[in-house]
Amino acid sequence: MNPIAIGVFIVIALLTLGSGIMVVTVRNIIHSALWLIASFIGVAALYLLMEAEFLAVVQILVYAGAVSILVLFAIMLTRQVTGEGVRVVFERWWVALLIALGLFGVIVPTLWQHGSTWEEASKLAQVGPAPVEGTAAAGLQVATATEIGRSFMGEYLLPFEVISILLLMALIGAIVIAYEERTRRRRVLTLAEELALKKRGIVEPRDAEGAVVALDSEQA
Amino acid sequence: MVGSVPLVWVLTLAAGLFCIGLFGALSRRNIVGMLMGIELMLNSVNINLVAFWRYLQPTGTAGLVFAIFTIAVAAAEVAVGLAMVIAIYRARLTINADEIDTLKG
Amino acid sequence: MADALTQLGFASWLSVLIASIIKVTLILVGGSVGMMFLTWYERRAISYMQDRRGPNRVGPQGLLQPISEAIKTMTKEDATPREADRIVHFLAPVVMLGATVLSFAVIPWGRMFPVDLNAAVLFVIATGGLHSIGMMMAGWGSNNKFALLGGMRGVAQLISYEIPQVMAIIPVVLMTGSMSLQKIVEAQNDFGGLGWFVFSPVGLLGFALFFTASLAEGERTPFDIPEADSEIIAGYMTEYSGMKFAVFYLSNYMSNLAVCFITATLYLGGGNGPGVDALGGFAGGLLSLIYFLLKSFALFFIMVLIRATVPRLRVDQLMGFAWKFLLPLVLVNILSASFWVALLRWDQQWPQLTEWFGAPSTADATNWGRLAIAVVLTLLINAGAVALIMRLTNRNVQKHLYTTDEELALGLS
Numbered sequence: 001m002n003p004i005a006i007g008v009f010i011v012i013a014l015l016t017l018g019s020g021i022m023v024v025t026v027r028n029i030i031h032s033a034l035w036l037i038a039s040f041i042g043v044a045a046l047y048l049l050m051e052a053e054f055l056a057v058v059q060i061l062v063y064a065g066a067v068s069i070l071v072l073f074a075i076m077l078t079r080q081v082t083g084e085g086v087r088v089v090f091e092r093w094w095v096a097l098l099i100a101l102g103l104f105g106v107i108v109p110t111l112w113q114h115g116s117t118w119e120e121a122s123k124l125a126q127v128g129p130a131p132v133e134g135t136a137a138a139g140l141q142v143a144t145a146t147e148i149g150r151s152f153m154g155e156y157l158l159p160f161e162v163i164s165i166l167l168l169m170a171l172i173g174a175i176v177i178a179y180e181e182r183t184r185r186r187r188v189l190t191l192a193e194e195l196a197l198k199k200r201g202i203v204e205p206r207d208a209e210g211a212v213v214a215l216d217s218e219q220a
Numbered sequence: 221m222v223g224s225v226p227l228v229w230v231l232t233l234a235a236g237l238f239c240i241g242l243f244g245a246l247s248r249r250n251i252v253g254m255l256m257g258i259e260l261m262l263n264s265v266n267i268n269l270v271a272f273w274r275y276l277q278p279t280g281t282a283g284l285v286f287a288i289f290t291i292a293v294a295a296a297e298v299a300v301g302l303a304m305v306i307a308i309y310r311a312r313l314t315i316n317a318d319e320i321d322t323l324k325g
Numbered sequence: 326m327a328d329a330l331t332q333l334g335f336a337s338w339l340s341v342l343i344a345s346i347i348k349v350t351l352i353l354v355g356g357s358v359g360m361m362f363l364t365w366y367e368r369r370a371i372s373y374m375q376d377r378r379g380p381n382r383v384g385p386q387g388l389l390q391p392i393s394e395a396i397k398t399m400t401k402e403d404a405t406p407r408e409a410d411r412i413v414h415f416l417a418p419v420v421m422l423g424a425t426v427l428s429f430a431v432i433p434w435g436r437m438f439p440v441d442l443n444a445a446v447l448f449v450i451a452t453g454g455l456h457s458i459g460m461m462m463a464g465w466g467s468n469n470k471f472a473l474l475g476g477m478r479g480v481a482q483l484i485s486y487e488i489p490q491v492m493a494i495i496p497v498v499l500m501t502g503s504m505s506l507q508k509i510v511e512a513q514n515d516f517g518g519l520g521w522f523v524f525s526p527v528g529l530l531g532f533a534l535f536f537t538a539s540l541a542e543g544e545r546t547p548f549d550i551p552e553a554d555s556e557i558i559a560g561y562m563t564e565y566s567g568m569k570f571a572v573f574y575l576s577n578y579m580s581n582l583a584v585c586f587i588t589a590t591l592y593l594g595g596g597n598g599p600g601v602d603a604l605g606g607f608a609g610g611l612l613s614l615i616y617f618l619l620k621s622f623a624l625f626f627i628m629v630l631i632r633a634t635v636p637r638l639r640v641d642q643l644m645g646f647a648w649k650f651l652l653p654l655v656l657v658n659i660l661s662a663s664f665w666v667a668l669l670r671w672d673q674q675w676p677q678l679t680e681w682f683g684a685p686s687t688a689d690a691t692n693w694g695r696l697a698i699a700v701v702l703t704l705l706i707n708a709g710a711v712a713l714i715m716r717l718t719n720r721n722v723q724k725h726l727y728t729t730d731e732e733l734a735l736g737l738s
Contacts, residue, residue, distance in 0.1 A: 002224040004338065009225045013233045020237050020260055024244030029253060030465060034413065036256050037458055039237075043263050046230075050274040053443045055287055057451050059266075062291050065454025065487070067259065067298050069480055072461050074252050074302040076477070078309040089247045090318065096246030104239040108232055115228040122227055122275035142274070143281045144443050145504055148288070151281040163292050170296035178303035180310065 008049060016042030027088050029075055037068045054145040230271040237264035249316045251305050255298065262294045348439055352429050360578040361391035366622070367629050374633040395571065403567035406468055413466030418565065418572040421459035425576040425583065428452040431506060432586045435596030435614035438507050445506040446498065449587055450491050453542050456580070457483040460561050463573075467564035475560025478550050478640065485644055486541040486548075489651035493535035496527050496662030497591050510595035515691075518601055521594035526704040527662045530711070532592040534655055536624070539584040541647070544577065546632040550643055581628065582621070589620040650718055657710040661703040668699040
């Protein structure tokens with residue numbers, strides 16, 4: 001038993017769960033995205049604790065560095081910074097709460113019931129300390145980035161190729177979906193133009209189909 | 221770590237994160253908020269994969285490889301999902317899920 | 326260090342703790358003193374390039390100038406805008422500095438490695454990616470249009486340049502077969518400590534690309550669009566003053582220092598050089614540290630030189646440069662790196678190679694034939710790619726620069 005490891009685990013668990021709760025409860029969606037980053041970093045720390053160094057770094061690089069930034073960009077581009085008095089959750093949010101709590105109530109007792117069998121299995125699978133260089137192998141080593149690379153190029157070659165095609169398709173798809181034709185692009189109005197339109201009582205000129213045509217002003 | 225923190229604790233942490241994410245995905249009106257809940261759920265699944273790898277099969281790579289696949293799929297999902305959010309916002313000027321109720325774009 | 330403490334009679338966990346604290350303190354002190362020296366160095370160097378003298382009054386040659394500047398910023402008023410998001414506004418510089426300091430955890434000082442992480446190379450890039458969060462927080466939390474503009478520009482730039490930066494490292498990882506910085510430094514120790522990657526065609530192109538992308542990551546001129554002071558005041562730093570501004574400044578220069586250190590480690594052989602192995606022991610370590618610092622400050626001199634000579638890019642030019650110039654070259658470089666590795670190392674994967682050119686090099690005997698073929702082949706590929714892409718870029722630029730009279734008359738431009 002190592003008290004330091006337990007203490008570190010508890011701190012990480014509190015960070016991850018606490019910021020997770022903040023993500024789903026905070027009113028301001030940008031604060032929620034920032035708490036999401038904190039939660040991602042907590043998960044990365046957990047990976048480090050479990051000696052999955054490569055995965056921890058990938059977690060920070062992809063989730064904390066890219067996905068969260070993408071989320072922040074999307075929030076800012078859609079300008080839905082919710083202020084006071086606006087509903088941020090559905091009316092029947094308590095149903096969702098019940099479902100989530102119920103699921104938690106089902107999963108956790110099941111886990112603890114099977115805890116002892118896993119404990120045995122994990123004792124069997126223990127690995128020794130990493131062998132010192134130059135000496136004979138002092139025990140098996142935890143799989144590192146090298147082994148991950150080998151299995152990507154060997155055992156999991158087909159899934160690896162499929163995932164690369166998926167990423168390419170997502171790239172193209174995202175561009176096609178978010179692309180805006182130049183002719184339909186809304187121009188940012190000068191302050192004078194905006195005031196003149198507001199004076200005439202026009203807030204959002206729309207075409208026949210109800211789509212916004214020319215303006216980029218605050219939502220009514 | 222393996223000697224001192226039982227596997228069940230890690231799995232309970234993952235379960236908690238999953239339920240938090242589920243609540244977020246179900247209750248938020250904002251589509252981006254829903255996506256954030258889904259991200260939390262995917263992360264908790266990754267914790268499970270890595271925990272099982274570390275405790276039960278530390279010399280293999282299956283758990284790690286699966287976690288990396290999940291990360292890649294999640295990245296693709298976020299990219300396409302947020303692109304759709306932006307496209308919806310352009311057409312409707314809202315990203316609240318209950319206000320987007322017609323099929324016509 | 327921990328072992329020595331244990332021998333002195335400390336408990337094992339206590340000695341680990343004390344050793345870690347000493348290491349962390351050394352890194353922090355080294356990083357911030359290095360940053361202070363860097364500001365003085367940059368100002369002096371750029372002064373001489375612009376035919377003036379620069380700070381030379383406080384202390385010998387103005388060396389103590391950074392200290393007086395630090396005292397000045399600390400005594401200034403720390404103002405927060407009334408409408409700002411106070412917590413986010415306060416946390417942004419903390420996140421920036423934290424990310425920078427994290428990257429120093431794996432950066433070697435000569436041959437001294439604070440932490441030898443398995444995925445150290447990727448770790449440095451990941452901590453660089455965390456900067457974008459700090460920028461976004463600073464830009465949004467200030468509740469200022471210029472700050473938000475600067476933050477958005479900065480984040481878009483960081484994300485775009487992260488891709489060529491990561492991919493420029495792949496050739497190094499391919500040639501070494503590891504992502505640990507220690508292994509990378511060891512792999513560059515051939516030829517009496519001069520087997521640096523920068524001397525191979527693959528490494529040379531990789532060095533140029535990585536350094537350029539890193540300039541953009543560190544927001545150095547000509548890529549300093551996020552804080553272009555003549556356009557958007559100071560970008561995301563507009564609403565910061567006093568100590569918080571100083572923290573931004575500190576993190577900026579520390580990350581520049583980190584970029585120089587990492588480039589020196591990856592491509593210029595880290596602490597390797599003639600005589601290090603011959604001396605060995607403590608003297609060798611000291612010599613390697615001197616070599617390493619010399620290389621890093623030479624790199625920083627190049628940064629200053631670029632700042633003094635190249636004008637700032639426009640936003641569209643910036644993005645075009647990342648996606649249309651750096652990215653294709655980086656991909657070509659990965660291709661030639663794989664040729665390089667195949668020609669120098671393979672004997673089992675493709676036995677014909679051994680049949681044709683002889684066995685690959687070992688520690689004792691270098692196979693000069695294989696080396697020569699690899700150099701010629703990769704040089705051809707890389708030089709061809711650079712020439713082609715430069716030509717295409719030039720043609721594109723000219724098309725945008727010059728419009729003919731007919732086009733103007735027809736309103737086509």
